[in-house]
Amino acid sequence: MSDKIAADITTIMVSYNTESLLPKAINTLRDAATGFRLKIVIIDNVSRDGSVSLIRRDFPDCILIENKKNVGFGRANNQALSLIEGRYVLLLNTDAFVSPDTLEKTIAYMDKNRKCGVLGVKLVGREGDLQPSCRYFPTPLNLFLQRTGLNRLFPGTRLVDDMSWNHDLARECDWVPGCYFLLRKEVIEEIGLFDERYFLYCEEVDLCFSAKKAGWQVHYYPGTTVIHLGGESAKTDNQITDSGLQVEKFQIESELLYFRKNYGLNAVILHVMLNMITDFISPIKRLLKRSRPVGWRECWRHVLLYWSLCWKTKLGSNPTR
Numbered sequence: 001m002s003d004k005i006a007a008d009i010t011t012i013m014v015s016y017n018t019e020s021l022l023p024k025a026i027n028t029l030r031d032a033a034t035g036f037r038l039k040i041v042i043i044d045n046v047s048r049d050g051s052v053s054l055i056r057r058d059f060p061d062c063i064l065i066e067n068k069k070n071v072g073f074g075r076a077n078n079q080a081l082s083l084i085e086g087r088y089v090l091l092l093n094t095d096a097f098v099s100p101d102t103l104e105k106t107i108a109y110m111d112k113n114r115k116c117g118v119l120g121v122k123l124v125g126r127e128g129d130l131q132p133s134c135r136y137f138p139t140p141l142n143l144f145l146q147r148t149g150l151n152r153l154f155p156g157t158r159l160v161d162d163m164s165w166n167h168d169l170a171r172e173c174d175w176v177p178g179c180y181f182l183l184r185k186e187v188i189e190e191i192g193l194f195d196e197r198y199f200l201y202c203e204e205v206d207l208c209f210s211a212k213k214a215g216w217q218v219h220y221y222p223g224t225t226v227i228h229l230g231g232e233s234a235k236t237d238n239q240i241t242d243s244g245l246q247v248e249k250f251q252i253e254s255e256l257l258y259f260r261k262n263y264g265l266n267a268v269i270l271h272v273m274l275n276m277i278t279d280f281i282s283p284i285k286r287l288l289k290r291s292r293p294v295g296w297r298e299c300w301r302h303v304l305l306y307w308s309l310c311w312k313t314k315l316g317s318n319p320t321r
Helices: 022-031 051-058 073-078 102-112 140-148 185-191 203-213 238-263 265-288 296-312
Strands: 009-015 038-044 063-066 088-092 096-098 116-124 171-173 180-184 217-228
Touching (some): 022 051, 038 051, 051 063, 088 102, 088 185, 102 116, 102 180, 116 185, 140 265, 180 185, 185 203, 203 238, 238 296
Parallel strands (some): 009 038, 038 063
Antiparallel strands (some): 088 180, 116 180, 171 217
C-alpha cells in the first residue's frame, strides 16, 4: 500500500514479538474496512520472532517502519505521524481483533458526535469475559483505595476501573484503553499524539487528559466488541518480564511522570506516601491472620524499587530512558 494513497482512516500498529497474532489482527481489520479506504502503518520495535519477515512477505501493502531498538509504545506510535491521512486515526494493538462492524459503527458514532475526540469500545477477552473498557483518571487516592481494598469503606469514590455500571450503554468517560483507540485527526493536530517520556503505561491516560483539557470529549461505545488478549508481547520477552520487574518499573515510573505533569509535585508526594502505606498493609494483614509467608521480603523489595525510581526520575520530573 503506497503511503501516497488518500485514506479515510490511518491505522497505526506497534509490533513487538507477536508474529502469531499479526495475521488475524490485520485481516480482521481489513474485513471490517469495507467501504473505507484504509492505510495501515506498522512500527516494529525490534521483534525477534519473525514478525518483520511475516509483514514483508504476507502484507507488503502495509507501510513498515523497522526500529533498531525498542523505543517504547508512545514513541513508536509517534513515528507514524507524518504518514497520517484521512479524518480518523486508529491505534490498534496487535493482540486486538475487531468485529466485522467495528469500523463502520465507531466511525458513524463519531460522525454523529462531533465533540467526541477519542473513542473506545467494549473489550472482551478470549472467552468473551468483559474487560475494563471505560475508565476514570487515576489519582493518588483512588489508586490507594483500589490497591488496598479500602474502597469498600468509601463507596462513593470513583475507582480507575469501575465495572459495576451497565456496559451496554454509551457514555462519556475520562479515558479508554489504547488497544482500540480511535481519534479524530483534528485532535492530533491540536494536541499531538503521545508524550514520549512514557516508555510503557499511562500514554493514553495522559493523551485523554490533554484532549479533555482542550475541550474534546472521550466516549465509550458499546455497539461493537473488540477481542483483546492482553500481555502477549510481554509473554515473549524474558528481559522485560524477568519476575515482572521491568514491567513493574515501567508502571511505577509512568505513574510518577503522569502525576507530576498533570497534578504537580504535591500529588507526587502524596502518591509516594500512600504507596509506602500500601506496601505494608498486605504483610500486616497476613501477620494478623498468621498467614505464611507474610511477605516482608517482597514488601521491602517494592519499597526500595519505588524510592529508587523516585530518585532517578527526580520525583517524576524526568524519565529514565
